[in-house]
Amino acid sequence: MGIQEQYRTDAANLLDSGAVKLVIGYGEGSTPERRRPIFIRSAEEVGRLVLDANCIANLSAYLVPEGLLSDGKSVAVFLKPDGIRSVNILAAEAQLNPEQVVILGFNIDAGLANPLPGRKANEFAPLLASLKSAGLSTDLQREADRLEQMTAVERFEYWKEQFSKCIKCYACRQVCPMCYCRRCIVDVNQPQWVNTSSHTLGNFEWNIIRAYHLAGRCVACGGCDRACPVNIPLRLLNHRMSKEALDTFDHFAGESADQKPVLATFRQDDPETFIL
Amino acid sequence: MTETFEPKIVAFVCTYCTYAGADLAGTSRMKYASNVRMVRLPCTGRISPMFILKALQKGADGVLVSGCHPGDCHFAQGNYHARRRWTVFRSLLAFTGIPEERIKFSWISAAEGAKFAELINSITDEIRALGPFEQYQELQKVIETQSTY
């Protein structure tokens, strides 16, 4: 039995047994390659579930809307390792109870979706530990290196051009599992810290502050980057922050559900190379 | 242009150490450059990264963030938290092309009036040499003008 069939069966069993009230998974999209999030509430519908290498979106953001988990019932969700890390962070930040999240875990390798054993976030601890020791994406690092090699002036020009495209649609924020704030900093208007107008200055501020807010929290699912309708390489900003968290503070976002936020904690011997 | 460029520098400081250190420089009648404008806060822990961005928007050519030495924080831990935030935010700014030379961080205690005066002078010299932060200021100028079509 392929993974898709297996997980359809698992989903049906979970729903039938009442173990979960909802399965959040992937369905056919509007083109053959596209997959879209779908919500399955009865075992009869599991045939709509699709699982293959095109299922790349991190569905964990659908776990946090208010009210979904407040009845104490469980929800099953298809998650890649990045999504499992998101669930850990959401749990660490008290946005959900990981006991209520049944994970249908998979990864994509060589164009195939493969099952990952485990059902609850904590069962994936060894997997996440191995991801941490494997380090951050070398592909992203190569892209980031290209920027790092520029002069500051060139880098500023690069980002100025990129940010000038931003239309402040906030797709990056909306698609992000970590952006669960009831009120985003950009919507604070007393005082208006971030210029909401989508001119380059306002866009600069918005994109910088969002990256900062994701420091030590981004799991590199790439959701924002794909969602951006104007193709700003947001992944690079987030990668830079992840690198800082990992290299400097040994913090790998979402390693466990009791991980403390990297910016709400400290060590007395945190390195400081730049303070005069 | 014969007039030398005088940079505008905004400093965000904690009241217990760096602000007091600056006061000490004053009571000791040390002399330093007049380019820095201080914003007094209770603790470096109160200094949000947005402050730095707003200072840049207001045309600052450089920013200084300063507080108590590690272990000396009046609030015990505020500067440790601040240090982490600075580490992260500073690398982000550098990555987006805001030169590290323009965003300075320091520990200056209430006893270090001389260090304060020297630092202000050296930062002012350094940023004067860098020239105005035109790239960022350009962003502000652009929004003050109507689009070209």
Next chain:
Amino acid sequence: MTRILLHSRVDDCLSAWRSAGFRVLAPSKRNDLTRFDEVHAASDMALDLVLPERTIKDHFFPQTEPLLNYRIKKQAIESDEMLPPQQKRIFFGVRPCDASGLEIDDALFGWDYKDRYWFSRRENSVIITIACTRADDFCMCTSVQLSPDSTKGSDVMLHPLKDGRGWRVVTLTDRGKELAETIASMLQEDASETAPAASVPVKFDLDKVTSWLADPSNFESHLWKEVSQRCIGCGSCTFLCPTCHCFDIQDEGDTYSGIRRKNWDSCSFAMFTMHTSGHNPRNTQSTRWRQRIMHKFNYYQGKFGVNSCSGCGRCTRQCPVDMGITETLQEITNLPR
């Protein structure tokens, strides 16, 4: 009499137009984004796109636009209006859906008060549209009673020739004719056959949709929740839409001076209808999505006699969760009656 413009003469046209004081914008690709941008040569253009990612709306109703600047004085506040420049522009290689979008929005920006920002730009612009010979999975102009060679909103229509050498030129308005005169010498008489327009299948039944939407009992239909379940509430569909036109007015500045700006806003945003009291009449994504559909295919129709959709399909094409107008209207079409 038919005249054609050969691809090889486009550069000549550009110089002629430029010397006549026009700025020419065409689809181009810059910094990983396809959009209308100023071009100086045919090689700058990306005319083979089905559609650029962004619409020409951006150049008539910019995402952020200063309205006035002000200076806070001790006793009073001084202000000066900031009007758009009177720059003559040519939009070359517009698609029929985007061109139609402009005409759809003319109704909105001119019904009680003629929006100076919109119309001064409209009046200074000539729209040269290229009929579509290709479409993609998301195109749906035919579903909203337009077509791949619709002339709505265009001043000049270019029909690609079958042999791919150029376009047949059809002038549609006085402004279009005037413009064609400026390049008369670069056009040639030719009877070459034009390529067939793209075939764009009809995806939903607009009449069924509009009558269903007009029925007040469907306002609370369970359909709204179902179709919007995965909507994440970003504004990308509205901001990439050639007809969406909601905006917000913001003052931005420091202690001493500032600028009042008109910024795009989106009915998808939770904050869009947030009252100061904290009450939000559209407090769920389904009510916001319903508003968007209702506005486009019911209210706008009722007020201006036209639907506020030109069928470009960007809402689905660029949706982060593969949603969009087409799917909802198909669902409505397929409802049992």
Next chain:
Amino acid sequence: MAKIGVFVCHCGENIASMVDTGKLVTAISGHPGVAFSSEYKYFCSDPGQETVKRAIRENNLTGVVVAACSPRMHEQTFRKACAEAGLNPYMLELANIREQCSWVHTDRIEATDKAIEITRALVEKVKRNNDLQPISVPVTRRAMVIGGGVAGIQAAIDIATAGREVVLVEREPSIGGHMSQISETFPTLDCSQCILTPRMVEAVQHPNIRVMTYAEVEEVDGFIGNFTVKVRSKARYVKMETCTGCGDCIQKCPVKKIPSEFECELGNRTAIYTPFAQAVPNVPVIDRSRCTYFKNGKCAICKKTCQIDSIDFEQEDKTEYIEVGAIVVATGFQVQNTSMYGEYGYGRYKDVITGLHFERLASASGPTAGKIKRPSDGKEPETVVFIQCAGSRDASKGVKYCSKICCMYTAKHAMLYAHKVHHGKSQIFYMDIRAAGKGYDEFTRRAIEEDEAGYIRGRVSKLYEENGKLIVRGVDTLLGKPVEVEADMVVLATAMVPQPDAKEFAQRIGIGYDEYGFFNEAHLKLRPVETSTAGIYLAGACQSPKDIPDSVSQASAAAAKVLGLFSKEQLEREPVVATVSDSTCAGCWGCVIACPYNAIDRKEITDRNGNLIKRVASVNPGLCQGCGTCVSFCRSNSIDLAGFTESQIFAEVMGL
């Protein structure tokens, strides 16, 4: 509409000589919102302050900026003036144009420009200042002292003698702590028991002190002035109320061979026991794990023996909640287990003992009645080797810090040994002799000069047994030669370490601790007896290794802090505290984790019917110290800090 008054002070010539005050007044009077401006020679003088007050009244000013010296100088002066004129004192800002302007610049034009900018920015800030009222917190004027060693006893007596109630909680069956185990004390060699026992009795008999022994603090809730402490009194199986402490039960108890903890296992105790003869209270406890009755239901000899029926096998642990306004933590220390030093043979050779063992051997009330007898065969040792820093100052195996007392007690041990075994020879391996303290260096000199303690500067590399002798091999670094000493007994100057459960205890009561588990003071130099949690104070070796005089001083200092807090019924606090916006807080608890003062709690928001809507952070103004660390952590800007609000800072920066 803001009506701001700006008062530009000349400070004699201090400001006026470098800042063109007239120009400053002109510039600022043209600034939006400035309703009044004036300059004067000395605004801090009485007539100057009168001018300010009059201007406030006559112009109905809503805020005041005094452009003068540092707020650290005269903020309070002008706040008071504002209050006297009917303006909220927090509607004042001081523009520092002296210390940070006129005194440090040399160009009058530049200085004037800077003064104008500074003043303007603060006008913008003060426009957004809010009326603030001092926070007043009711104070329960009863203290709890946790730990009944010498520090705890001292703190309790000091507080009680000043007239306040104290609850002294000790987890052992008797108060007294480590000091009661000590034989004589340096540098005076007076008997530890002799000086401590009267204090123990005083504590237990003090009308204001309630002593709870054999009791554990389980939880601390609340905040300064208003703590609720959950205390569990462990079952003693002996009725405190009736027991007379006659000791008959102890005499008759058949289980006699239990190594006594108090005697460092050099002596034995029974299953029903008091840790030592002078225990306070002198009421025994039954060691349930060793008692035959509890094991198999038989025996109960103690119950039969007791003439007043004070044995109660049915007793259970009792939990009570005690309301207190302040807490003194005096939980003391432990000695490090030195068995990790294979080279010293501790645990392997019976005659390698710790300093605390030696105290018991030397104690007149100890297992050997004060005779120095080695544990293996009870023989009097002819040669004793003392090894200092057996654990301290050793980052690789022991602890990095200096335990501070070992140099002194080793000298004392050598002395006591010399006094008791006149022909005995003592050899002390040491790294440095740290004898800073009143009479301390004299004391070590006496050990060397009068009592002939042989000090060898060097480390011990190996220790082994040969022919009934302990061979101590080391190096004398002063001579640069290896040395070998044949000893009959070896005493290790073991490190002082925190209680094994110190970290967990600190978490439970909400105070900080260092990498070892010593509790953190709020400020090492300036607030050494306070913790970062307001209302909780430290005394004694739970904070860092300390000797008796230091522990007692700190205990009295802590008592003084408590009494200061208890001097008023209400605690008045600066209103510079954080507040949370319930409507926007997402409940991520980052602020809760970041707060250095544990001042942020989780609060439940419920609807009218009591159904939970959400959980949000909530700042306890009694605990908040106003650092603002939470504010800059909060991603959604849902926390703000009074006096330094986001709006104020924004306006200040945008006004520059």
